[in-house]
Amino acid sequence: MVRLYLNIFLLEAERLHVHHxxxxxxxxxxxxxxxxxxxxxxxxxxxxxxxxxxxxxxLYVSPHYLNDTVKEFTGSAASDFIHDNLISEAKSLLIQTELSITQVAYELNYSDQSYFCRFFKSKVGTSAKKYRELHTTLS
Structure with missing residues (x-):
């Protein structure tokens, strides 16, 4: 319990230091x-x-402060930047390799292929399989 309060105190002190x-x-x-x-x-x-x-x-800041700062400078949430990196790598692996979708998910440290597929489709608008088919036939 004391450790928790100490961590909260240190995070608040860091936040104040950054602001000043x-x-x-x-x-x-x-x-x-x-x-x-x-x-x-x-x-x-x-x-x-x-x-x-x-x-x-x-980075020794609160998640809220980090997100607000990233959004202020980039116009996008911090999580969007993380997701963009993941999606970019996923697209690259799907197009440039012959790895199965399960292997692509594993390469990106997803333990569950179905979660990776749902994540990919929510960000790209199409399934990983369909994305690969569309972009490998065009190449």
Missing amino acids: SEISRSGVPRRELLVANFQKLVSKNYKEKRQVSDYAAL
């Missing part, structure tokens, strides 16, 4: 630097870390 320090030592506004660091982390870790809270913890 608008410019980093490099001269880049801190919020802009936060977005750049978030984007770098997502590019490296999107297969393993899919939650905004994962990245917020790595």
Whole structure:
């Protein structure tokens, strides 16, 4: 219980520190630097870390603050940026490899192929199988 309160205190202290320090030592506004660091982390870790809270913890800010900051600078939610990276990689694997859809799901660290297929269809508007068929026949 004490550890929980200590974590809450430390997160709040960090949030206040970030708000009071608008410019980093490099001269880049801190919020802009936060977005750049978030984007770098997502590019490296999107297969393993899919939650905004994962990245917020790595960046020592709250998920809400991270999402608000990313949205302010990019116009999109932080989760959209994570999803875009996943979908981009999924599309690439579907078109450029002969991996089965199950293998593509596994490659992206989805333990459940059906969840991957629902996620893909919700973001792309078509099934992974149909996406592959449409784009491999055109190539």
